[in-house]
Amino acid sequence: MIKLDHIVVGALTLGQGVNYVRNILGSEPYGGGKHLGQGTHNKIMRLGDDLYLEVIAPDPDSNTKPKWFSLADDAVLESLEKSPRLIAYVARTGDLETLLKETQYPLEAKPAQRDALRWSFGFSKDGNLLADGLLPYVMQWQSDHPAWTMKDSGCQLVRLQGFHPEPAHIQQTLQGLGFSDITVQYAEVPQLKAVIKTLDGLRALE
Numbered sequence: 400m401i402k403l404d405h406i407v408v409g410a411l412t413l414g415q416g417v418n419y420v421r422n423i424l425g426s427e428p429y430g431g432g433k434h435l436g437q438g439t440h441n442k443i444m445r446l447g448d449d450l451y452l453e454v455i456a457p458d459p460d461s462n463t464k465p466k467w468f469s470l471a472d473d474a475v476l477e478s479l480e481k482s483p484r485l486i487a488y489v490a491r492t493g494d495l496e497t498l499l500k501e502t503q504y505p506l507e508a509k510p511a512q513r514d515a516l517r518w519s520f521g522f523s524k525d526g527n528l529l530a531d532g533l534l535p536y537v538m539q540w541q542s543d544h545p546a547w548t549m550k551d552s553g554c555q556l557v558r559l560q561g562f563h564p565e566p567a568h569i570q571q572t573l574q575g576l577g578f579s580d581i582t583v584q585y586a587e588v589p590q591l592k593a594v595i596k597t598l599d600g601l602r603a604l605e
Contacts, residue, residue: 401498403559403580404491404538405443405451406593408604409468410483411476416454417442419483423604424597426552428454432513438463439470445549446556446595452604454483465526468536472527485591485604487532488559490578495519495539502575505529506537517541531589533561533569535578557594557601562586 410416413431421427428442431453438461444452457470468487469475478484492498495508499521506521506529521537523529529536561583563569569583593604 401490401492401537401576401578403450403535403556403578404489404540405453406446406485406556406559406591406604407468407487407489408452408454408483409470409475409479409486410454410456411479412459413440413442413454413456416456416483420444420452420454420604423602424552424554424595425599425602426554426597428452430549433458433461434467434511434513436463437511438466439468443545443549444554445546445552446554447546449544449546450556451546451549452554452593453489467522467526469527475528485532485593487528488535488581488591490535490537490576490580492537492539495521495537498537498576504537504576508539515542516545530563530569530572532591533563533583533589534572535576537576553598555596557596558582560584560592560594562588562590562592564589 428444431441431443433440440458442454464471508519511520519539559581566583566585
């Protein structure tokens with residue numbers, strides 16, 4: 400089984416990303432830390448029993464390249480100068496290596512950790528997003544899920560939507576993975592949208 404694990408807001412700095420989320424959702428990501436060897440750091444926020452939001456930005460103390468989520472790509476960094484945005488989503492599975500082998504999905508499983516958290520993450524070879532973020536990274540938790548101990552944010556994900564010039568190709572790849580937690584429609588420009596229930600009604604991260 401492969402399920403949505405978390406959604407990812409990219410930003411030039413964590414401060415900008417946190418402000419973006421707080422202004423839209425009325426709740427603020429917190430905690431997080433550095434991803435050693437990946438050149439990024441993050442803040443997190445609970446969106447459900449086993450679902451969360453991650454704000455990720457280049458770590459100014461690290462010159463590591465490539466970085467997760469295309470955060471060393473000039474075009475992506477230029478787009479984030481205008482505003483943080485929803486850039487990716489991550490799915491989880493109980494057997495990452497078997498999934499990647501059987502589907503020939505273009506990721507390589509590598510171990511990762513932050514504090515007490517342990518996981519195996521499917522990395523793209525160049526660190527870049529897949530299909531402009533419309534296809535998921537995939538991971539396998541080897542410790543408790545972080546959402547289990549996060550404080551209640553008052554926010555819950557309602558739906559995740561994708562828009563892409565070739566939606567049929569995206570859907571076909573997702574079906575091959577057995578992933579159905581996103582709908583994909585046609586649009587000229589690739590985009591992700593997360594509709595989230597907040598204390599003040601429905602809001603959208605884009």
